[in-house]
Amino acid sequence: MTAPTTATDVNQPTLQPAAPTGRRLSWPVLLLIIAGALALTSLVRIVTGADGITNVSQMSTALQLAVPIGLAGLGGLWAERAGVVNIGLEGMMILGTWFGAWAGFQWGPWTGVLVGLAGGALGGLVHAVVTVTFNVNHIVSGVAINILALGATRYLAPLAFEGHPGGSAKQSPAIESLGHFTVPGLSDALRDLNAKGWFFVSDIAGLLGGLVTDVSWLTLIAVALIPGTWWVLWRTAFGLRLRSCGENPVAAESLGVNVYKYKYLAVVVSGALAGLGGVFLSLVANPFYLEGQTSGRGYIGLAAMIFGNWMPGGLAIGAGLFGYTDSLNLRGGSANVHALLLLGALLLVIGAIWLAVRKKYVQAAITLVVGALVFAWYAGTDEVPNQVVSATPYVITLVVLALSAQRLRMPKADGLPYRKGQGK
Template sequence: MTRTRKYHLALVGVAAAILLVALIRLITGADEITSSGTFAAALMLAVPIGLAGLGGLWAERAGVVNIGLEGMMVLGTWFAGWAGYQWGPYAALVAGLLAGAIGGLIHAIATVTFGVDHIISGVAINLLGPGVTRFLSEVLYKEGSPANQAGAGITTSPAMSSAAPELSLPLLSDGPDWLGSLESTRWFLIGDVAGILRGLTHNVNVLVILAVLMLPLTFFVLWHTSFGLRLRSAGENPWAAESLGVNVYRIKYIAVVISGAFAGLGGVFLVFVSTKYVEGQTAGRGFIGLAAMIFGNWRPGGLAAGAALFGYADGLQLRSQGAITSFLLLGAILLLIYLGVRARRADGLSALTVKDYTAMGAAVVGAAVLFWLWLTVDRLPNEFVFITPHVLTLLVLLVASQRLRMPKADGVRYRRGEQH
């Protein structure tokens, strides 16, 4: 399949998704599904997930599993909050990047130099990040300190001296709010597209724009430069890369440090949104970012789709808990689409295997159950609403796992001259 055709299919997929969501909104009457507020919230929630996923992408394309993204994000949030209240948002940006990069450097030293198991090192960093930040908070924000008098505490930093700048994109957001006027009409598809565009273009944090630009930049560097080719070769077959003169150790170090910097940048974004560091504000986004990267098949475009999906689910449950029930109907329709696609790919009933029949039968039962729940349940219990993004993460990974292809040497211990 040519690259041009892939882009065309991606655009068709986006259009089909918008049409499907608009149809669900029309059937259920849940206007929050395509409101500008929901998509603005989704964008804000997707960015830290996407940045953490980019961090995982850089490391794993070089053959280093990085489940320590959560701990690196925590380091980024604390140092961004500490520098931000003293010197402003730009200092917060630099401090968070450096803190995340240091976390990545520690992971690289453990895994690349000393050959520590990648999972064990990542777990250690996830424990180290919160521990170090809590210790620093108790030392620097203790009662009687200048920072404490400025409104800090053991679990929070003082507010930043100034807020991060926000921008509205030209043409779509200049002058009269014509997108808002179209959205208020709630016309089928037209009002939905207007709400989506308005949510994605009005009062956008400058770090959101930076994060979005990182996706095509990552794709260009990793797939269209000689450095990117060497990095990906280190993740596919480091010994073959070594035989061609690639310094695999250096490549892996660079990749993992960049990985930590991206995770730290995700932490900076969380501080920009809340204007200060708050203990526990990452809330597992590093792990969800890793899931989004796996869902995206270790590619920036798929990663963006995964982050957007998880951010949308999280944003919708924050904006309207009642609208979450519309996900039941959406899930039923998606299962029916999956059933149709799988049946079409089969070359007649005789070509179906036991696995095919099992998957198709499960899809039929699942669609029937979801449709029945949508008809009978008016409002989901709060406990189910709050775990919606995490359940969605598991379901998406379950479906996507059938087509995934990770780098061949991902997580493999590399030693120069010792090919396995």
């Protein structure tokens, strides 16, 4: 006889996620590391004179660029916590950009937000049907959705936008803005403090100033979704059942959990969140739809999720890091990236010392050599090529994932096929 589905039943040892490999960082230690990184960045700013790396405008741009990456990563987290790999985040973001811009042009920006959510959710539903019901390989399904979304929007864009002022086969007319806000008084005070160039204090002011200057209402919603996701998935019975489907679906089914239902819900929510990231691109970052607007942000969002070890807090840090490096393209890119070469060299030296303390002498020597080469690059040049500036976000993505790979632990049943009743 099937046991009833209750929070008490599901909260059994067999359904608890296994402990991550390695030691988890406590919040005080994590905050100390972040403060140390910011202090080192401040030192580099003073030495190099590259004030742009922590000014208010740079941080505001970084936040704007981090939001769609974070939303895509959050979508990936929902799906993969339920055991479904979602490579199709890029395609779902593309659907969000087109549907959001189309509805925003027709009926206003907030309607565009809702329709863009629905467009992304539609992509998620297709992915759920193909992977959960028909057990198609998750990677194959995700790649197919990316291709189909691109093809569908290329077909629909000329039908919807051609013939309207400012519209074309690849671009929508301008769309009414969702609006921005700046916290009066506080924004000006932080900007003035940032302009003083003081060690650490001015850099903190720049970081906080970017959070209260020219902020979109959709940004507030996106930021609120980070703790909201944590609370739903880690503090509710619903979240425990959903995560159990990604860890041990057979055990979850034996306790009465409808595994198919939770996988479907998770993947549809995943698509909706990715679609919301697309809406942000077409209604906030640029007030129009443009073909190729996502520029691979769905994949970077997936990388941010992996960097964050499938946790909302780590995902937010990863999205912020990738958004910051991407912002270097827009504001003083060459000078800022050149200054960050010195920061990279210092971080590599610190990493080498840490490895040596842990008696990993070969790795420490290699890290030290790489750090010396990066410093030589910094000392021997006054700027970096524009191609390097453009590639910086993607290089940072690869480096960060390579360095954090040993601490990662994906959900045990992530990407594995599942059939109802297979444990009997």
